[in-house]
Amino acid sequence: MVAERAGTSQRHVGRARGWLADWGPALPLLALLGMTLVAPIIVLLARSIFTADGIGLSAWSRVLGQQINQRAIVTSIELGFVCATLSALIGTPIAWLVSQMLAGRRAAWLGLFNVSAHFGGIGLAFAYVASLGAFGMVTLLLRGLGLPLDPPSPDSFAALVITYEHANIPLFVLLTVPAMGMLRHEWAEAAEAASASRLQFWRRIGLPVLAPFIAAGFVLSFTWSIGIFGIAYALVGQSAALPVQLITLQIGQSLTDDAVRGADRAAVLSVVLMVLAIGALLIYRALLRRGMRWLAAGSSGMGSAPGRLRPQVGTGHRGARIGRTLLFGSFTLYLGLPIAAVVLYSVASSWTSAALPDGYTLRYWVETFASSRILGAFATSLSLGVWTTLLVLALTVPAVYWARAKNPRVRPLLESAAAIPFALPFVVIGFALLQFSGIVAPQLQGSYALLLLAYVAISFPFVYWAIDGAMAAADVKRLSEVAASCGASAWQTIVKVVLPNIRTGVATAAMLAFALVIGEFALVSVLGGSIITISVWSAAAINATGGSLAPLSVVTTVVFALLLVLSAAIAWVNRDRSTQGLPVIAQTGPGIQH
Amino acid sequence: MSSAQELQRWDAEKNNPQSILADIGIPFIPQATTVGVLADYQPPNAGLLPDDLHGPGWVATYVGVPTILVNIDALESRGLPVPESWANLTDPAYRQLVGLGRIGVSGSGTWSFVAMNLAAGGTLDNWQPGIEYGRQLLPNLTAAASFDTFEKGEVPISIRYDFNQATWFAELDQRGVNYRMVVPNDGSVFSPAALMLNRYDVAHADFGRMFLEWVLTDEAQVIFARYGARPIRSVAGDDRLTVPDEARLTWLPDDAYANVRTIDWRQIDSEELLDIWENRVVGGG
Numbered sequence: 001m002v003a004e005r006a007g008t009s010q011r012h013v014g015r016a017r018g019w020l021a022d023w024g025p026a027l028p029l030l031a032l033l034g035m036t037l038v039a040p041i042i043v044l045l046a047r048s049i050f051t052a053d054g055i056g057l058s059a060w061s062r063v064l065g066q067q068i069n070q071r072a073i074v075t076s077i078e079l080g081f082v083c084a085t086l087s088a089l090i091g092t093p094i095a096w097l098v099s100q101m102l103a104g105r106r107a108a109w110l111g112l113f114n115v116s117a118h119f120g121g122i123g124l125a126f127a128y129v130a131s132l133g134a135f136g137m138v139t140l141l142l143r144g145l146g147l148p149l150d151p152p153s154p155d156s157f158a159a160l161v162i163t164y165e166h167a168n169i170p171l172f173v174l175l176t177v178p179a180m181g182m183l184r185h186e187w188a189e190a191a192e193a194a195s196a197s198r199l200q201f202w203r204r205i206g207l208p209v210l211a212p213f214i215a216a217g218f219v220l221s222f223t224w225s226i227g228i229f230g231i232a233y234a235l236v237g238q239s240a241a242l243p244v245q246l247i248t249l250q251i252g253q254s255l256t257d258d259a260v261r262g263a264d265r266a267a268v269l270s271v272v273l274m275v276l277a278i279g280a281l282l283i284y285r286a287l288l289r290r291g292m293r294w295l296a297a298g299s300s301g302m303g304s305a306p307g308r309l310r311p312q313v314g315t316g317h318r319g320a321r322i323g324r325t326l327l328f329g330s331f332t333l334y335l336g337l338p339i340a341a342v343v344l345y346s347v348a349s350s351w352t353s354a355a356l357p358d359g360y361t362l363r364y365w366v367e368t369f370a371s372s373r374i375l376g377a378f379a380t381s382l383s384l385g386v387w388t389t390l391l392v393l394a395l396t397v398p399a400v401y402w403a404r405a406k407n408p409r410v411r412p413l414l415e416s417a418a419a420i421p422f423a424l425p426f427v428v429i430g431f432a433l434l435q436f437s438g439i440v441a442p443q444l445q446g447s448y449a450l451l452l453l454a455y456v457a458i459s460f461p462f463v464y465w466a467i468d469g470a471m472a473a474a475d476v477k478r479l480s481e482v483a484a485s486c487g488a489s490a491w492q493t494i495v496k497v498v499l500p501n502i503r504t505g506v507a508t509a510a511m512l513a514f515a516l517v518i519g520e521f522a523l524v525s526v527l528g529g530s531i532i533t534i535s536v537w538s539a540a541a542i543n544a545t546g547g548s549l550a551p552l553s554v555v556t557t558v559v560f561a562l563l564l565v566l567s568a569a570i571a572w573v574n575r576d577r578s579t580q581g582l583p584v585i586a587q588t589g590p591g592i593q594h
Numbered sequence: 595m596s597s598a599q600e601l602q603r604w605d606a607e608k609n610n611p612q613s614i615l616a617d618i619g620i621p622f623i624p625q626a627t628t629v630g631v632l633a634d635y636q637p638p639n640a641g642l643l644p645d646d647l648h649g650p651g652w653v654a655t656y657v658g659v660p661t662i663l664v665n666i667d668a669l670e671s672r673g674l675p676v677p678e679s680w681a682n683l684t685d686p687a688y689r690q691l692v693g694l695g696r697i698g699v700s701g702s703g704t705w706s707f708v709a710m711n712l713a714a715g716g717t718l719d720n721w722q723p724g725i726e727y728g729r730q731l732l733p734n735l736t737a738a739a740s741f742d743t744f745e746k747g748e749v750p751i752s753i754r755y756d757f758n759q760a761t762w763f764a765e766l767d768q769r770g771v772n773y774r775m776v777v778p779n780d781g782s783v784f785s786p787a788a789l790m791l792n793r794y795d796v797a798h799a800d801f802g803r804m805f806l807e808w809v810l811t812d813e814a815q816v817i818f819a820r821y822g823a824r825p826i827r828s829v830a831g832d833d834r835l836t837v838p839d840e841a842r843l844t845w846l847p848d849d850a851y852a853n854v855r856t857i858d859w860r861q862i863d864s865e866e867l868l869d870i871w872e873n874r875v876v877g878g879g
Contacts (some may be wrong), residue, residue, distance in 0.1 A: 003740065066872070066873050067873055067877030067878065068872045068873055068876060068877045071877065101866075133748065134743075134746075134747075134748040135746050135748055153736070154689055155736060155737060199683070236737075238695075238696065238738065239696075239735065239736055239737040240694040240695060240696045240735050240737070240871075241696055241732050241733075241735035241736065241876070242696075242704055242872065242876045245876075253699075255602070256598070256599045256602055256603075257596070257598045257599060257602065257696070257698075257699045257868070258598065258602070258865070258868065259598070259601055259602040259605050259623060259629045260628055260629060260865055261865075262602065288762045352746065434606075442608075442609045443609045443610065445606065445607070445609055445610060446607045446609075446610045446612070447608065447610060467817060529603075529606065529607055529610065529612065530603075530607070530612040530613075543737065543738075543740075544740055548740075548741065548742050549740070549742050
């Protein structure tokens with residue numbers, strides 16, 4: 001009897017040990033993701049039902065009954081549709097043309113799109129003001145040319161679309177270029193042999209094959225657009241007229257402006273936004289599955305270099321060439337002018353009427369770098385960026401290795417966790433975490449540590465996809481089997497065999513995580529308490545009633561330069577691989593959801 | 595930071611308080627009391643003020659008046675006249691030229707709406723005239739002016755407290771901008787601001803209490819005057835306080851304030867005005 005019991009407990013211990021051996025290295029990451037993403041979202045759902053008035057749907061009926069909230073939901077959906085439609089209409093031809101370019105030119109364009117996709121948030125909002133505001137560079141230029149064109153006011157729906165698309169279209173292109181490789185060279189030849197016209201080829205073969213991917217890009221563009229907070233906050237958030245009402249803005253403003261009933265409203269609207277985002281994600285997955293059926297038959301993977309339909313590009317007839325030049329020329333202006341305006345703003349001594357400043361000065365640069373407040377904000381952002389990067393790598397690399405080499409059951413958990421920050425707007429994640437921390441660890445609220453953990457959680461998907469892709473390419477399972485048969489310990493295997501083989505993936509992941517934190521605004525504004533990052537400082541500066549916008553132009557220029565360097569570094573590190581696109585969702589980067 | 599944001603932040607940071615004291619528009623006091631962020635303390639000299647100007651954890655400090663600051667050059671270049679009243683501001687010619695803080699969120703925005711409602715014929719119990727006025731004003735509104743947007747003429751009409759407007763005068767003079775501060779001839783209201791004491795910041799409670807007492811002293815009240823804000827004690831009719839002439843340099847002459855009324859602020863609740871503005875003015879229903 002006693003022996004039997006001892007046996008049972010030994011079996012328990014053994015089982016626990018076995019379980020730990022199966023899951024061990026993945027546990028810290030899974031625990032963190034559970035605490036920062038999964039549990040908070042469950043609390044959020046509960047929070048919309050357990051309100052100050054008691055349990056029930058009273059908060060729902062009150063919030064959804066108010067016109068302003070109804071309007072916010074409708075406007076957010078409209079904004080999402082308009083942005084997604086424009087992304088698809090403009091992005092698809094660009095993606096196609098880029099996919100047909102020679103490797104060098106293609107890399108240059110993709111590099112440019114990468115930078116644009118990373119540059120978002122408050123800086124981008126300011127770029128709109130500096131270029132298309134009432135005294136923006138482009139506005140003054142148009143006026144100087146005598147054109148009676150007044151660009152949309154910065155707090156209008158149109159201004160939001162123009163600003164959102166600045167990052168959205170490049171993202172769309174980055175995601176769909178690889179899918180363009182689906183169109184096989186042989187199909188075009190076969191169609192031509194059957195004397196089909198180009199139009200017929202596109203209508204019957206090209207578009208039907210690409211359609212699911214274009215639609216998937218459309219859905220992602222929609223999801224990102226409805227989830228953006230920072231740009232909307234900076235452009236329309238402080239206007240008494242509340243000219244554009246959006247779900248994200250209402251959530252953010254409920255939290256900052258209404259200490260009595262704000263949390264109820266934020267909870268209900270967060271759940272609404274979450275339902276929209278999850279619905280979009282499911283559609284996205286279904287579309288990709290549908291699109292991939294052509295792959296099953298073919299041999300070339302999506303990750304491979306896009307196939308080129310015609311051996312020579314640029315030989316198209318003249319009209320096509322002019323059209324192409326116009327498309328790329330105007331798109332480059334659209335991407336470049338706002339940045340140029342910001343840079344010029346930072347060195348303009350006075351700028352009132354002409355397209356270029358009246359005079360130049362470095363005064364604002366000197367003043368900005370003498371300001372301890374701004375330097376402090378930079379220091380905070382950089383330290384958050386570095387710590388987030390170190391932590392997320394330290395947690396993710398072992399977990400992904402374990403999923404790939406030892407225990408495949410880890411993988412679905414990682415995939416699901418990665419989908420959360422990818423699909424859910426950061427303002428929702430921030431609010432959920434605020435509620436959850438209020439219950440389990442109120443003393444953490446407003447602390448650097450909580451913000452850091454939140455950043456680790458939201459940067460996780462981008463790091464995960466980069467690392468996972470690198471481990472797949474390096475075939476770490478086989479590597480670790482070989483290492484094991486040579487007698488290497490698990491630790492030796494990771495440090496001496498796996499890491500050297502995935503270093504480009506690690507470098508890419510690190511830069512993505514860092515860039516994400518530098519530009520992030522939604523989480524820090526909800527969770528950050530009194531922490532002043534560059535985004536927080538910039539948002540205050542763009543809405544300040546006191547000073548000048550010149551220091552903001554300096555700060556925005558610096559942030560842009562930083563992202564430029566990071567993007568160039570990412571492109572350089574990955575110069576030997578083709579871009580990865582929709583299916584693996586990798587390297588979409590932090591242009592998302594500022 | 596606006597009044598509403600200030601008190602929300604105190605509530606959010608209750609476990610880790612980051613500030614001891616904050617200025618707040620007096621219509622936000624009921625909300626601060628409901629949320630429970632105010633310390634249970636009144637300074638011994640609170641009796642210098644009438645009963646409705648102090649309470650547990652707060653004392654009124656100074657008074658602003660919502661006024662209209664106008665960039666005359668910018669309006670002239672558009673061929674527009676200088677508005678003299680709240681009523682003038684609804685002229686469609688001023689489309690997107692009027693900068694105003696958020697009603698029910700910022701102190702000055704909230705007080706301005708109170709003044710507008712009274713000017714439109716409303717009372718503190720009847721907001722309907724203000725609601726109708728607000729709907730007409732909406733297309734003309736844009737975000738509160740910054741010095742830059744005002745100076746360049748992007749937002750040539752700025753509605754804020756008189757003492758806030760006054761902080762720009764020197765720089766505007768220096769840059770040769772032709773401006774004028776208008777006290778609307780259809781009336782404005784004396785708008786007290788208060789200093790509130792954070793009950794959660796126990797570590798600095800002594801300093802906070804001392805400071806709450808100090809702001810009511812002659813010394814502090816004259817300092818407020820120098821910054822262009824009327825000291826609460828002189829507005830409340832306390833003749834023990836004398837404000838020297840050198841401290842009134844930025845003030846408009848008293849007769850410019852002939853149409854400015856004192857109202858019973860206790861009938862105003864920022865929370866209610868936020869709801870009215872969002873759902874009945876902007877929401878339109």
